Amino acid sequence: MSPRAGLTQEIVVRTAAKMCDAGEPLTLAALADRLGVRTPSLYNHIDGQDGLHRELTLYGSRELLDRITRAAVGVSGPEALIAVANAYRAFARQHPGVYAYTLRAPSPGDAEHVAAGEDAVGVLAAIFELMGLEPEEAIHAIRGFRSLIHGFVDLEMNGGFALPLDLDESYRRAVESYLTGIDAATE
């Protein structure tokens, strides 16, 4: 009937990303259906379900790295960190499905994935060290910073904040408070 549907890994992964961002359950069957193809045909482009997840993780990690990197150019200090925090949350809200994949720990062999994670940490490390933190202090500070913004975004996405009080304001205050505390601890 139709050998040659013109698929490519790029198309498969991007379509999968759209589906999970839209909240649709992401199964190989549904993905194949969406692409007008039979399920086994996907195996020509991705290594099964695990492979698809790996690709989504990599895709999301790179995209997120790109966002926070761009958010940080031209600014420094707390201002830069606030910009990064806002870019991070904006990405997660815009791509809730893909965002969830970015959190997966890289497999030891997955050099590309590891690299994307290290680059993201590198962006933060540069900002903190320019603020006068020693490298080791910076690592602690980055861990807390990442924890705060990821935690907020994750709870927000999972309906963890029930009360009718402005979430933007809560986020702004949380980031601000943490940075104030870091500043106080540095002196």
Added chain:
Amino acid sequence: MSPRAGLTQEIVVRTAAKMCDAGEPLTLAALADRLGVRTPSLYNHIDGQDGLHRELTLYGSRELLDRITRAAVGVSGPEALIAVANAYRAFARQHPGVYAYTLRAPSPGDAEHVAAGEDAVGVLAAIFELMGLEPEEAIHAIRGFRSLIHGFVDLEMNGGFALPLDLDESYRRAVESYLTGIDAATE
């Protein structure tokens, strides 16, 4: 052969909890096998897979609430919050599988689950308000606090912290920095 294996919902849920805490994939098939029973027999005690997940969520939420409540008795202020943060992390490390279920948003109809979540927030609200925060300020502060500790624990559990630097120290500093910032913002 063996009608009457002596199962009860309690046993089913606790066994499921043990399995997911041990990192084993939690399927009804595996759970039934573990209990020495056929899969459909589980339906006498839980309402399918969704029902099991709901029970695990409730079980975990109550357990976690119990831990943080006990951690907070007899102490107040930042000391109490640090105790809560430590109890929270200890629970997550001890019960990684169950912890993941506690994060699920309660279904609107699930009054028991909603109540457990509100109680947990209530514990934190009491502490913050005794520290002099207005109710609305307290909500913002609680959101940030929960975000920080959940985010840290979640990243830690998912291998998000790669570098060989003491995690306990990072956690201690993160909580301390945040509380310092809250304190500064309150005056």
Added chain:
DNA sequence: ATATTATACTAATGTTATTAGTTTTGCAAG
């Protein structure tokens, strides 16, 4: 023009969850 390779297919298998309907046990009421 032909050979090759990649892509998509059909067919088949195994796992899982779920429902329907059946048997049997343990307990309670007469």
Added chain:
DNA sequence: CTTGCAAAACTAATAACATTAGTATAATAT
């Protein structure tokens, strides 16, 4: 003590999904 009943376990069957093996065909390179 017997009889009846509800609950708990079972078997059987169905549907969704992922995966593998093997086959056909189209695009491309020779």
